[in-house]
Amino acid sequence: MKRPPYGSRPRLSREMAQLSWLASGLAQAGSRMERTYWHGRLQTLVEQLLTAKDDESLNVVLNRLSDSEPVGHDALMDTIESAVESTTTIIDGKPHDVLLIACPLLTWSRYAIPTPTLSAKDQRVLAELLLNTVLTRHARVVVLGMLVGPDQIPREFTQLAALTQNLTQALVNGKAAPLHTQAQEETNRFLSDTRYLIAATAVPKGDALFRWQEPRATGGNSQLNDRADITQLWASTCMPILEPMLAGCRVSAVLPDAFHAACAAADRASRPYSVQACINFLSESIDLPPEKQRAVIGPFHAQRLEEYRIALGPRNEDALYHGVVWPLLGIEDEQTDMVAEIEQVLRAAGVTDIVTHEHRFPMEFCEDCGGPMYANADGELAHLEMPESAAAQPSTLH
Ligand SMILES: [Zn+2]
Incomplete structure (x- = not known):
């Protein structure tokens, strides 16, 4: 069997090539009239693919565009989401x-x-x-x-x-x-x-x-x-x-x-809701009020900055009791001042002992339980662990 050369990607079908071309055209259009032209054709093709239950073509082109042309990717995603969530009918x-x-x-x-x-x-x-x-x-x-x-x-x-x-x-x-x-x-x-x-x-x-x-x-x-x-x-x-x-x-x-x-x-x-929930949880379940909590914020990277992980534990101790993953969303990236927002959420909730790391942590997960690893105050990766008194409490509501 003839194998494709290393690193080659599957050939685009005719529909996929057209989808990619229309999305790029829409992304680069210089006028509203041109946008209307591209958008109408793109929408028709997307609707045809949805009717044919062809998720694969849509996903393949989205993946390609996200590497090569992010604006085209966003134009296509926008068109797909709109076609998926809206329709017409006779009443x-x-x-x-x-x-x-x-x-x-x-x-x-x-x-x-x-x-x-x-x-x-x-x-x-x-x-x-x-x-x-x-x-x-x-x-x-x-x-x-x-x-x-x-x-x-x-x-x-x-x-x-x-x-x-x-x-x-x-x-x-x-x-x-x-x-x-x-x-x-x-x-x-x-x-x-x-x-x-x-x-x-x-x-x-x-x-x-x-x-x-x-x-x-x-x-x-x-x-x-x-x-x-x-x-x-x-x-x-x-x-x-x-x-x-x-x-x-x-x-x-x-x-x-x-x-x-x-x-x-x-x-x-x-995101801020989860941080608040985590602080309240420690306060209510183990009687650790916000002013006795310490938060450690670490930026976690894969190819690029993916998320901040915020671990909460007792002030003046190394243990990390609970944590929240704060993912980057939409167009947010390293330039977004996310840390200031996270610190503000923590302070508003009453947590004043905040350690913020600037160096990058790898996106590591525990090999046993699959849970995310967090940065501790010393800047090392650590596992979350609730104190034993809390682990003994029932976790199911009857
Ligand atoms: Zn684990």
Whole structure:
């Protein structure tokens, strides 16, 4: 058998070559007219590949572009995500735009964080709440029957597109959407994690979906269009329904938005939230208040800076009790002043003994348990270890 020369990559199919060409064209376009031209063709091809369930072509081209042309990669990713989370349908004989939305819930708990299913009544009540707080008055909405964890969200583009289609069907025929296959997966166990309420919303073609798209009404009308106000209203009204389902958890709601935008916002918000959760956990579980804690921050590198790892332990001792991984997101890199942000989060939580390392640590994980290794105050890699008194406590809530 003839083997390909060392280091050669598989030949691009005709569709892949075209995908790459259109994405580069879109990324380099100098005018809105040219962008519209490229975008229309790129979108059509992406939709064809999604219909053909061809995740591979999309992933191969994304990988290639991320090495050779990051702007083209972002243009393609943006087009794919938009095609996956949106569709159109006919409701009551009229064309409607449909958008997959996510309502992220940041949670932390000393116990396992559940992934509860929602009764038909809960689904109706939550749909009603979304209409009353986040969505425009002429929107329709249907809610998925489970609060899913990150591992239970479809990973492949075509699986997520199928979820959008299932929820769209549910909107049209008024029946509950079936749970997707990945909903059965186990969730990894973390001290703090995100749960997602997923929904699809439809509006007459071209209409506004979210309240913040509408102009602020003058006079006595109580219409809200400020995102911060809407977040607060959504959080205060959904918590009485969602909190009992997440027994033993502290919960904080992130603004519901288009699926990918909401997930990105949740990833960002979960970083300081996890640090705060870790500090609270040590304070509550082993009676180590923030002022008696020490935080050690280390930058961890693979080819480039990937993440900061923040270990927490007792002040004036070497032990590291618990830790948080703070990944870089989006366009963040070594130039981003992430350390200042992390230190500010720690100080705001009451931790003043902070050791920040500047030299690079390798992305190492424990060979036994797979957990990340952290930097200790001396700048050596170390394993987290809770004191024995805490290990004896039950970790499952009955
Ligand atoms: Zn280990």
